[in-house]
Amino acid sequence: MSTRPGITIIxxxxxxxxxxxxxxxxxxxxxxxxxKATDLGGTWRDNTYPGCACDVPSHMYSFSFELNPGWSRMFxxxxxxxxxxxxCVAKYGLTPHFRFGKEVVGLEYDDATGAWQVSTDDGExxxxxxxxxxxxxxxxxxxxxxxxxxxxxxxxxHSAEWDHSVDLTGKRVAVIGTGASAIQFVPRLAExxxxxxxxxxxxxxxxxxxxxxxxxxxxxILTLPGAARALRNSIYWVLEARALGFAVDPRLMxxxxxxxxxxxxxxxxxxxxxxxxxxxYTIGCKRILLSNDYYPALSRDNVELVTxxxxxxxxxxxxxxxxxxxxxxxxxxxxxxxxTDALNEQRxxxxxxxxxxxxxxxxxxxxxxxxxxxxxxxFFLLGxxxxxxxxxxxxMIESQVKYVIDCLRLLSKSKARAMDVxxxxxxxxxxxxxxxxxxxxxxxGGCKSWYLDEHGVNRTTWPGFTFEYWARTRKVKPEAYELIx
Numbered sequence: 001m002s003t004r005p006g007i008t009i010i011x012x013x014x015x016x017x018x019x020x021x022x023x024x025x026x027x028x029x030x031x032x033x034x035x036k037a038t039d040l041g042g043t044w045r046d047n048t049y050p051g052c053a054c055d056v057p058s059h060m061y062s063f064s065f066e067l068n069p070g071w072s073r074m075f076x077x078x079x080x081x082x083x084x085x086x087x088c089v090a091k092y093g094l095t096p097h098f099r100f101g102k103e104v105v106g107l108e109y110d111d112a113t114g115a116w117q118v119s120t121d122d123g124e125x126x127x128x129x130x131x132x133x134x135x136x137x138x139x140x141x142x143x144x145x146x147x148x149x150x151x152x153x154x155x156x157x158h159s160a161e162w163d164h165s166v167d168l169t170g171k172r173v174a175v176i177g178t179g180a181s182a183i184q185f186v187p188r189l190a191e192x193x194x195x196x197x198x199x200x201x202x203x204x205x206x207x208x209x210x211x212x213x214x215x216x217x218x219x220x221i222l223t224l225p226g227a228a229r230a231l232r233n234s235i236y237w238v239l240e241a242r243a244l245g246f247a248v249d250p251r252l253m254x255x256x257x258x259x260x261x262x263x264x265x266x267x268x269x270x271x272x273x274x275x276x277x278x279x280x281y282t283i284g285c286k287r288i289l290l291s292n293d294y295y296p297a298l299s300r301d302n303v304e305l306v307t308x309x310x311x312x313x314x315x316x317x318x319x320x321x322x323x324x325x326x327x328x329x330x331x332x333x334x335x336x337x338x339x340t341d342a343l344n345e346q347r348x349x350x351x352x353x354x355x356x357x358x359x360x361x362x363x364x365x366x367x368x369x370x371x372x373x374x375x376x377x378x379f380f381l382l383g384x385x386x387x388x389x390x391x392x393x394x395x396m397i398e399s400q401v402k403y404v405i406d407c408l409r410l411l412s413k414s415k416a417r418a419m420d421v422x423x424x425x426x427x428x429x430x431x432x433x434x435x436x437x438x439x440x441x442x443x444x445g446g447c448k449s450w451y452l453d454e455h456g457v458n459r460t461t462w463p464g465f466t467f468e469y470w471a472r473t474r475k476v477k478p479e480a481y482e483l484i485x
């Protein structure tokens with residue numbers, strides 16, 4: 001590895017790959033991509049559970065500059081998305097920039113030189129001018145705090161760390177959690193397990209998934225000039241329309257709720273089960289899920305939905321809050337990821353010894369989710385409040401990548417060593433952001449979501465349309481930054 005790469009990218013998911021491609025395109029070739037695993041792909045490398053697929057149409061969940069007319073379905077499976085990422089790496093010549101098995105354990109800014117010291121878990125330390133963190137939010141599995149969890153004698157694993165050596169055929173399986181991953185793998189497990197018990201804490205809002213196979217003829221049509229672009233654009237605006245209830249007025253979410261309620265009524269004829277599956281919070285507070293086979297799976301004779309909380313796990317069983325003990329052979333945790341505290345656990349030391357934990361003691365925040373005061377030349381992709389509940393985060397990544405390139409150009413033009421967002425600019429931006437979020441569905445009573453931190457503040461999602469974010473991040477405002485020479 002170069003002892004002083006100009007730019008260091010951390011992570012090799014869509015964010016890291018997109019950043020690398022655009023760096024090369026802009027003439028920046030002195031960079032490395034550090035990846036803790038032995039292969040690229042981030043979320044799409046790690047999540048290999050049965051039924052894993054994207055819940056955003058593939059023609060939108062891909063780079064706008066690298067359209068793929070060959071997607072097999074509207075919502076492609078994990079293997080296909082991972083293959084697309086590999087193809088991008090090969091096409092744009094990124095392979096020489098990768099350093100695998102390099103987990104970043106520390107970042108420390110040197111005030112004297114205006115550079116960052118990057119430390120990896122193998123004991124290596126090197127210097128770099130700028131750091132782009134593309135680690136994303138959905139990569140640190142979250143396990144529930146349940147008494148006796150470590151006592152269980154059978155196989156137990158998180159959906160993001162699926163143990164494919166465990167044959168679930170004919171087994172008694174417990175699934176704890178009913179989030180975006182669980183609604184994809186539960187139908188597959190229901191077909192194989194002798195008995196499947198699904199423990200639900202909160203019922204998710206689920207809408208039909210408009211998924212279908214794209215025929216060879218349809219894929220041929222999409223290779224025609226402009227066809228794939230036209231499809232992508234139409235998908236974009238359909239998805240963007242879903243933001244009206246998020247961005248304008250929560251009352252507009254009523255139509256979304258009608259669609260979800262009809263879907264539930266159509267697929268679950270049993271009134272008792274339907275009551276258990278009916279959410280008691282405003283739609284959109286948590287991520288709206290898409291599935292055509294989750295509800296039917298729960299209606300199977302070998303599947304039971306338990307809505308009483310899990311209070312204890314014993315050697316061969318799970319105990320619910322009524323004291324009922326359910327014997328199981330395998331436990332699968334579909335309990336999501338550490339999101340609002342994922343970045344907060346990083347060892348990052350900025351100007352004058354400022355720790356990221358101290359900078360974020362009142363909650364994680366950044367200027368446009370990209371830069372944080374006190375940490376010059378450190379850029380976050382998919383940072384605080386840039387997640388979405390209605391459209392493709394790849395669109396947000398591309399906007400952020402363009403912004404980072406603009407920052408690097410400003411540094412070159414001004415001959416500054418580093419740039420640090422001014423605290424007042426960050427404060428004003430986040431005050432406006434939270435004021436807007438407070439008027440929307442996440443502040444309504446009863447909203448408990450992984451979007452919110454321990455104080456009930458939404459630190460995860462963008463409160464508006466994605467084209468707003470794109471427009472606001474098109475140009476860096478030099479006056480918002482202190483240029484360090």
